Amino acid sequence: MRPFLDEAKDLLARLVALPTVSAEGRALEEGAEAVAEVLEGLGLRAEVVLGYGAPVVLAEGGEGERRLLFYNHYDVQPPDPLELWESDPFALTERGGAWYGRGTYDDKGELLARVMALRLFREAHGFLPRVAFVVEGEEEVGSPHLGGFVADFAERLRSEATLWESGGVDAQDRPTAYAGLKGILAVELRARTAAYDLHSSYGAVVENPLYRLARALASLRDEEGRVLIPGFYDRVRPLTLAEREAIDEIPDESEELRQAFGVPGFLGGVRGAEFYEKLLAEPCVNINGVHGGYGGPGSKTVLPAFAFAKLDFRLVPDQDPEEVLGLLWRHLEAQGFHDLEVVPLEAGERPARSDLTHPFFGLVRRALEEAHGKKPVLYPNMAGSGPMHPFLHHLKAPAVGIGVGYPGSRVHSPNEHIRVADFQRGTLAILRLLELFFLGR
Template identity: 40%
Template sequence: MLKRDVLTVIEENRERYIEWLVEFCKIPSVAAQGRGMEEAVKFLDGLFEEELGLQPEKLDAGGYPVVYCEMKGASDHTISFYNHYDVQPEDPVDLWQTPAFEPDLRDGKIFARGVADNKGNLIARMAAVHAILQADEELPMNVKFVFEGEEEIGSVNLPELAEKHAEKLASDGCVWEFGYRDPDGTVQLSLGVKGMLYVELTASGASTDLHSANATIIENPLWRLVWALGTLKDPKERVLIPGFYDEIDEITETELALLDSYELDEDAMLDSLKLKKFVLGLKGDQLKRKHIFEPTCNICGVEGGYTGEGSKTVLPSKAMAKLDFRLVPGQDPQKILAALREHLDANGFEDIEIREMSSEVAARTHPDEALVHVMRSVAEKVSGKKPNVVPNTPGTGPMHVLCQALGIPSASFGVGNFSSNNHAPNENINVEDYIDGIKMAAVLIEEFNAQLNKEKSVVG
């Protein structure tokens, strides 16, 4: 047991911890544009050195470094925290009520790019360790921080790093980067993530843009791209690439039971998005099952020709589309990539180039893991309500390569909310959710260690 109540210590330091987050969110650490990355690393170095008394390592990932820090505790058990310090670009800037990198506290919220994804969770977990050390001079167990700088660009260098530094990444359980609350304030506890294949398709035509009068005799690559995209999915949302669904893992009874208890506030979600219905008009269990357990084929954007103000009669020379496929356990991104190539070729689109941008394997942790049981208890203890347990979130991250591939169970809860606007203007978190996120991380470190000690004594 800690010498002082850690929750009291967190309340005593709340303004300090808010200041940490606000200062971090001022740094425009946009990996996709190479902005602010060195400054973000320096900020983390300073926080570790000045507030936790440690010098973190920089693990070479071939790009922006992974900031790694291991703190020794009283037991030989280890918990790890994975987060990322890079953020999405702030575009479109004109839709922000206040500048994206000038954090604004209003209406009980903090607004800033990256405050929910992922700086709020990152700082909350550092604050939790700081609070434990304030409550007691020693951590109950070993703690490892793994802070990546390339998550928002697909973690392209992480597989090599994980293989090279598997020993440093080893732990008894990993708390993953994100976490949200439902519209009614219920904490979401996620046990996994979907996989990803992100590709760029390019159709090329003439060596230069032409007057559109030439459309009678010169092929338009934008039309070729549109026709190709039209072969990928039907109006009932079924992906038409042969073999796309063949190797999906069967959903277990335990996972289905979690789906039954998973609460999705459909009305609140539709209302917040100003929509009248979900895709295909789905509701209830069918909607939840599709959202959690099914893969996707999504067009992120299409570019080509003239889209500016007024008219310009042009026949474009090139067209490009960006697609992401959210994948579920059993689907291999490289097999899906090969199947996509075969599908386009079989439909007469051999000329369309495919450029792989990134890929991730789906990951899911069994709900009977000790980490999951303790996280459930901690979420209820801090928030006063049983958490909403989700087999996996619809989003993606490098969980498999850092956790499941190394035999490490992982799950996540955190400081975001159902309308945090990740990747969008006016990204935000609730101040009280942030403070609770610190509390949950701190209590988890103590109670996860106690649970592992209990299991060890039973085995012994």
């Protein structure tokens, strides 16, 4: 397997060297061209599509009647803080049996695992199966233009299933797969109570914007985490029998997570299957930060004029971010907070969850178990968010995420990496899935 790994490392080094940071608009054209070149080297027809924000790479080709679609992205998170990296984030470095660099896992390493699996398939069976790739450059900033791209190119993307961008193994090295993602709505609440900052003595007669925000934020959820906005849960889709069974089969690591997080307990005292149901199948609201007034050393007796808070709502099928935004506005007005400004920070993403009874998931389970030698863990959806909904909505086919990472990959953090052994097993799992899907054996 060494030549295969050497080739994968060389290709990954070429992609990691490009600082494709979408939040800063860096090297996105170069990144798209490099991905197109890699996919053309596989034998696919690749084009760089413009007009949808960052360039989108669309590649197609191969033989046969059945068709599989791959979704990936070439953009990455900023490398900051740079001083915490042990090596250059944009120079692939191997140490301790792992490949380090920004994008080694999220998502350039995942993309290369699919490319290498297809190369191995062609070498073993003499032909390239019929596949397509969508590789975008805005995933790390919320994929604001991907929905339009998928809608416009739906006929060219039509496939029996989509292999989503990432996955890997859990803390016990059990292979994992997920069939959906939560949606997200990010907003900023802004409060202004004076034209400029005042002496704190006026706190006796002038409202403080931080008090306004504190009261408004406290009205959004109870002590167990249940959202108190009227109508918020009206569109929540009940779990199916297959989804509930999948949650019940997830190995319980809630106590280990509690200890790792350093928390006394979880909201509502949940543990076991109840913990995973709350984490994966229930929506929530989270305060990302509250800002205003003086935060420097010592004391400054000031009454701030302005304060703001950043929030995100994690949503589950069939909630709509735009509808939730409207519910939030109406709730705040009903609670007397008509003076607060509610500013959506991005377009939001709708939740997505595939049908776990689809035959494709049986193939995924079998491929993972054969490649890893362990029974896989299937999640109905992940607790995080991503742009899966347009694919399910427009293509009417299931999507599933499997990949090459592990919990310690430090995704979005300094020293991001993947273990070489995980890359090898993850690639072989994709190869096995290709064989089961295209050859039926």
